Amino acid sequence: MKLRKSKLFGAIAIAASIALTATGCSSGGGSNASGQVEVFSWWTGGGEEAGLNALVEVFKQEYPDVEFVNAAVAGGAGTNARAVLATRLQAGEAPDSFQGHAGAELFDYITAGQLEDLSSLYDEEGWRKVMPATLLPLITVDGKIYSVPVNIHRANVMWANPKVLADNGISKPGSWDEFFAAADKLKAKGITPLALGEQWTQLHLFETVLLGVLGTDAYNGLWNGTTGWNSVEAKGALDTFKRVLTYTNSDAASLSWQDASKLVIDGKAAFNIMGDWAEGYFRVDNSLVEQEGYTWAPAPGTAGTFQFLSDSFTLPVGAKNRDAAIAWLKVAGSAAGQDAFNVKKGSIPARNDADKAIYPPYLQSAMDDWGSNKIAGSLTHGVTASNAWKAEIDTALGLFLQNKDVAKFQAALATAATSAGK
């Protein structure tokens, strides 16, 4: 009976993965002969793809005999990729290595027993010394390290149009109260104060408001249970968030994050809050110069804090080309690999011994901040909450966007934290 169950389940999973690949996801698939390494990610466009390609180049130089198979699945922040990955893992068709956000999101795979312990690789390569001490606990369970982080992005960045600020005599707001004062001025002139996009960017905004109003320690406490979601302080943050939403564009739900950034570029909006991958969009895609076409500051109330997310690569249990996968991880964790990747991707390397000089000015300052600031994790990008918890918060946020009822929102967030065991 037991056997039949698992066979049947395998059949389901295979059928599901066939259906998924058939819907246009560019899965590498195919043969898994030795001498190949199949790497799964959601880096399929722009700087992300360029970064991956640069990393692959380094890999090819060091391991010319191994063929790299790109099993990337399109979809921002891995929305489609994770579904494909889940079915593949359950069907026992694991890729040789897959991308995962360091932090709670990765713990889902670890607790499911789907990842191999990489501690010995860390010892061999001397990574314990070069990987940041703030990052290691996020990929460690019971003293075992489960993934190799390749980059770090900053989430709490407020982007602005310098010309709009100058024309209206506004400086970059250091707190949400300052923002409201500036926003009233802009609104009176018919300029959208804060450009906003679809729901996940609103979740992103929500986490930076939480961080800005509560402060770093209380914000971090939300995720380990020491700050209550029912507290007065949390309610203050939710009230602020509600007010911030009144200063945003009415068509937010139909815009991607790039569309929202474009509003700032075109001077139709003054500010936008987005992670620092937007820097590449300003500088590379739109050929703008920092301080002329765009400028930035930490999101209101978050100066001195670096709210981060990090992509990492793993070694799944049952990887068909285990040796090649380990070779891939060695390259991903190497200084040469990380420098090649991050300059293109527009993020800072996870290693603290990178060649700073080759990075553009924004990233150099981000490296300084990463080294000196207080650290907080990003919710939207998988650091602080498990996928289940994040999904519940996302639903609560979606309901709040409908009814704008702070009390209900707070109750739903508290319930979500309880069911997540905090």
Add this chain to the structure above:
Amino acid sequence: MKRAKDWMPGLLLTAPSLVALAIFVYGFIGWNFRISLTNWKALSPDYSFIGLQNYRDLLVDERFKIDIKNSLIFTVVFMVACLLLGLLLAILLDQKLKFEGLFRSVYLLPMAISFIVTGVVWRWLMNPATDDRISGINLLFTKIGLDSLVNQWHLTPNWGMAGIALPAVWQMAGYTMALFLAGIRSIPEEIREAGRVDGASEWRIYRHVILPQLRPIALSAIVILGHISLKVFDLIIAIAGKQLALDVPAIYMWQTSFDAYNFGKGATLATYILFSVAIVIIPYLIFTMRQERNS
């Protein structure tokens, strides 16, 4: 009893598809139902039995209430508009037009496009931005002086689903037309002639002669459109992505299963979708089977 020679070849020939059907349709329905009774909330399977707990949770789930409401709005707008528009087009095409074949193809063509393509195109057409960023149909409205018609389309509070139904109507109205046109053409000309001889106007002929005979066609159309609308997923994803204002059970199921890895609850939602479609389909099947037996 018949001899094996009579029924054996038939059974053998259909056996492969019968077996595939049993496994891939009914087997999976059963398996899905079984998972909906478990507490499987992680990447690795957990088959601990929790009875109907997932179903009870869904009854008090706020998001699910929105989903039902959205699903109903979509279904009603989509079906009513498709049926009326389809019937109207069919009657117009029935007037012995010159380029009937051309018109028929033009109206039917959208059906050949996938909902994803329709969604992407209509996402541009239904751009809700106003003032100097206005575009799509709204821009057209202002250009021809119909500023009062400019609206938020699928982002209209509470009624956004009606906006989502527009592209679906665009896509399926032609198909409904084809069904009705086939129905109209199958009615013998003599019956109409008889009506005319009795002195009935063309309107009365349509109202009292043609329409009543289209009832079986209308029923088929309702069933086909109904099951499309109750499982709609791709169209909404293409137009609006995952936003709660435009959430339907199928999107909730997807997010619960694959974003939150709550497979127990996801399977529960899938069972709900199956039942809601079954409520539409099963009476239809019983009806047609009875008709076939009678004839």
